[in-house]
């Protein structure tokens with residue numbers, strides 16, 4: 213059984229008299245000890261999907277449909293009091309801006325102690341000891357000393373380490389890391405990613421990593437789900453994605469990675485971009501492929517009908533991808549998602 217099983221998740225926000233759709237029928241699974249990366253440009257619905265499954269979106273302006281199973285427990289119908297136990301204890305989240313995790317007028321130590329005692333009835337002394345160990349676990353030097361400091365005394369990287377320590381306070385089964393390194397400089401980014409991977413291994417957590425950075429994905433993920441305009445457009449094990457991206461959007465994301473043009477005599481950095489932009493929610497096409505307006509392969513058929521997620525094999529050994537693209541579907545080879553070969557699904561779960 214998957215650790216997390218998200219099925220047909222749909223999120224709509226109230227807009228004027230109606231609603232706009234930010235996440236449109238997305239399904240995915242996270243296995244134990246697995247890292248699933250959710251990738252896409254800004255505005256594709258990655259964070260909204262993550263916030264919906266932890267029920268952190270404002271109920272008064274949001275409609276969430278679908279099913280989210282954490283092992284056998286359905287989360288979307290859970291009373292809020294029980295959901296509070298799930299948050300932190302079962303699923304914890306680390307955000308892009310670590311300052312948002314801390315109250316500036318309390319010491320870092322007190323806040324981690326509070327997080328521990330929220331989920332467990334232990335004495336202040338025991339919680340303090342455990343909080344110090346957590347700071348040590350995330351490689352903060354002199355943890356005993358740093359416990360008594362205020363968040364502003366920490367550098368950005370150290371604050372993110374402390375935020376990760378706080379997220380681990382109740383030993384969650386799943387850690388959601390939402391752009392955890394975007395606000396940090398490059399050398400610190402690599403350290404934080406290495407830390408997340410080490411903690412995942414040591415603590416046996418599932419890691420849901422939200423990012424727009426394919427470099428981060430290559431180093432960290434087991435499996436990748438690409439989102440565009442609220443929909444899942446591709447899913448593959450990471451080791452095949454970089455060799456054989458299937459969806460035109462995935463290929464463009466890869467082409468948009470910064471690199472050096474080594475042409476003699478004037479090597480220069482290239483910062484390519486995908487022409488156009490992710491449509492705002494009110495402008496997402498009601499029919500057809502949502503990427504058609506930016507896709508050089510789009511036909512009238514693409515603009516008229518949404519492509520279903522389909523298994524597209526890429527070699528005879530059963531490797532392949534789930535792709536929502538009419539062009540990527542070879543009529544002879546592609547099979548509907550539900551009929552994907554069993555060994556492929558097992559590989560996804562491996």
Ligand SMILES: Nc1ncnc2c1ncn2[C@@H]1O[C@H](COP(=O)(O)OP(=O)(O)OP(=O)(O)O)[C@@H](O)[C@H]1O
Pocket residue numbers: 225234252253254255256257258259260261391424492493
């Ligand atoms: N509370 C809200 N009310 C209305 N619209 C929202 C709300 N939160 C997010 N949105 C919209 O939902 C869409 C998806 O946003 P989301 O934050 O999930 O994107 P993202 O892919 O995570 O990008 P980023 O990395 O920039 O956060 C965007 O168009 C955003 O403006």
